[in-house]
Amino acid sequence: MSLLEKIRNRNAIIGIIGLGYVGIPLALSSSKAGFRVVGFDILPQRIEGLNARKSPIKYIRDADIAKMVDAGFEATGDFSRSKECDALIICVPTPLNKSREPDLSFVTSTTELIAPHFREEQLLSLESTTWPGTTEELLLPYIAKAGLTVGEDFYLVYSPEREDPGNTHFTPQTIPKIVGGKSPRCLEAGKALYGSFIDTIVPVSSTQTAEMVKLVENIYRSVNIGLVNELKIVAEAMGLDIFEVIDAAKTKPFGYTAYYPGPGVGGHCIPIDPFYLTWKAREFGLHTRFIELAGEINASMPQYVATKVVQALNTKGKSMNGAKILALGIAYKRNVDDVRESPSVTVLKLLYEWGAVVSYSDPYVSAFPKMRDHAFNLESIDLCPETIASYDAVILLTDHNDFDYKMIEANSDILIDTRGKYRNNANIIRA
């Protein structure tokens, strides 16, 4: 039976490689559409948890995982089982190394594990964000080496993930999906697969175009956040509240979209993805100046915030050295539990280096996770008037809905607001 037929009658088995923020929602969607799904990961804990019907992600319910397992889903660390699968979808992280260069080691090591098992009538799709050309330059050679011919007996596509953790307005099914194929028949296979469980498929002319689309989306976001962060500094110097300015500007019914400043950018996309283009552009002798400027300004925001805290303490005759500081929110954005690349952590680290005694409270993160560059041995503290009053300064870093903002305002000695939650209170320091 051809791949297209198998997809059409839901006999295709879908292999999802990398069971994280992208892979799990994808597994849920394809399982729900009637496909049998095999999930691959290298973390034994992740595999065991899923098979035991536990969700590793806070906003995905155990019940949904259980339902998927009942429908035949299985997680495994045995990559030879990729041979069973008709479609293989790679959803592994693509970080940057310490020199801010693309680190595609997860993609290549994954491909090394599955390539020996490539067979006829298989579809391989890469979803990880990466530089234009990756799919053809990195993955295609493995297919040729396996004695298969792309577009004839094997299909290769790139289809970027568009997950937005915490966004309740859209589901994986309702977010249009970009698909670029190595050949017209590859594209056809990709459209058939994703079209089985996603409402709208957006075909583009090549895998490179699809790769570029994803980068442009996140570059746009990074640059616009960088811009408002720079404008915040200018507005602040002029005595203006940038949040008031933005809220007024966004009443313009065309030609303006509101982005808000903050203590920096975080998460696995915005601080990282744009530099994939920067790196590839160098091959063509080109600079991506907007990306670099946005990166520079966004990366400088934690320092800006830390300096505001120092100044605030100073007005009360206190030094940072020895000061008791409470950080509110260490997740990289509101209402999520993800602290990857969180600017809150960088702020805490800076204050700690200045000698502050730091604490944090985050309803989504009960214990400070072990991170590559930071090792705080802290647990989230519960907020009550006495606790808040016991700190020299309180910094709002992540504006979770769960915080009791009035209680915080009423009991903080010094309150620093990086999210524009407080207005018209001259005692609160904007940062």
Added chain:
Amino acid sequence: MSLLEKIRNRNAIIGIIGLGYVGIPLALSSSKAGFRVVGFDILPQRIEGLNARKSPIKYIRDADIAKMVDAGFEATGDFSRSKECDALIICVPTPLNKSREPDLSFVTSTTELIAPHFREEQLLSLESTTWPGTTEELLLPYIAKAGLTVGEDFYLVYSPEREDPGNTHFTPQTIPKIVGGKSPRCLEAGKALYGSFIDTIVPVSSTQTAEMVKLVENIYRSVNIGLVNELKIVAEAMGLDIFEVIDAAKTKPFGYTAYYPGPGVGGHCIPIDPFYLTWKAREFGLHTRFIELAGEINASMPQYVATKVVQALNTKGKSMNGAKILALGIAYKRNVDDVRESPSVTVLKLLYEWGAVVSYSDPYVSAFPKMRDHAFNLESIDLCPETIASYDAVILLTDHNDFDYKMIEANSDILIDTRGKYRNNANIIRA
């Protein structure tokens, strides 16, 4: 009778100073709302034309001007008549000088003309785009000098124009209007006035905030156009069509807004307004790096386009020197007749300097207008197959709806497209 009462019962007389792209729509709206309107200008031709019921703007009909005149509108060059007016609204241009510094001479010369006639219970509103602080630093002193007290017997507001020529989705009445007052009573007067003929008034806390709002709107636009122009160059080097990339990216239902590249930026706002903030920020020791980068990249686009034309001719063994070049569209954007700051003109100038014999066709601009830096003695040519075929190269610079794109494509020897109108035709050069 107090100003507020006069506004409420439509007995207030509204004086509009500067009868151009902003002033005329404003006069029409306020007249339609039942106010008597006096228009002030320094150009005798403009005054005579309006009093003779002629519209000076292509997209405003003579019939609308006639109706306004019938309702009592009168244009005049006698600024002493500002004394008759209860509200004075300044809508004069705020350009940049040759050193790219704010040129507020129209605002100050206008104010010099009306200030001797300031009287009690008058409202003065500035609508011209300018740096935060202008209203208080520049206008307020005239009021004090006239022996009046702002907020007590005289009212001062800043309310930025949000005109978007060619936009048919919104009218002056349906675009929300930002108003910032020097004092609460000033704001109240401003809200009453504009609320009489505009659906939604957005009050902000100060005139400076209102000034900043307008700049942020246009800075956002300038930066996003600069960003896509830079991305266009990178995409082009990688063999990708940036227009295809953007059209695919904009299928993302959140977190992305499409802006399109082009031959540069034009019009009276985007190339100019952002530098008003740049200039003011220097007073605070701050740089506005996004604005400067956007300005630099946008300003370099005509050179990029010109180089593409040179390269295209070169592939056919032709030099620019002596080449016959046809530019399609000299207006700064589609479907308008405005050539102010148009990048098309800069492209033409560059090609002319390289020795090209240049012509243009623009259904909106029948004769090349006299401009500060450019003096082409040209008239728009009519397009037909033979005419187009007679040129060595045709450059699409402004994508007016009226062009016959298929006919142009079929008859051009070399066709250069700066607007993404043509896709999937390898013979057409993207620039």
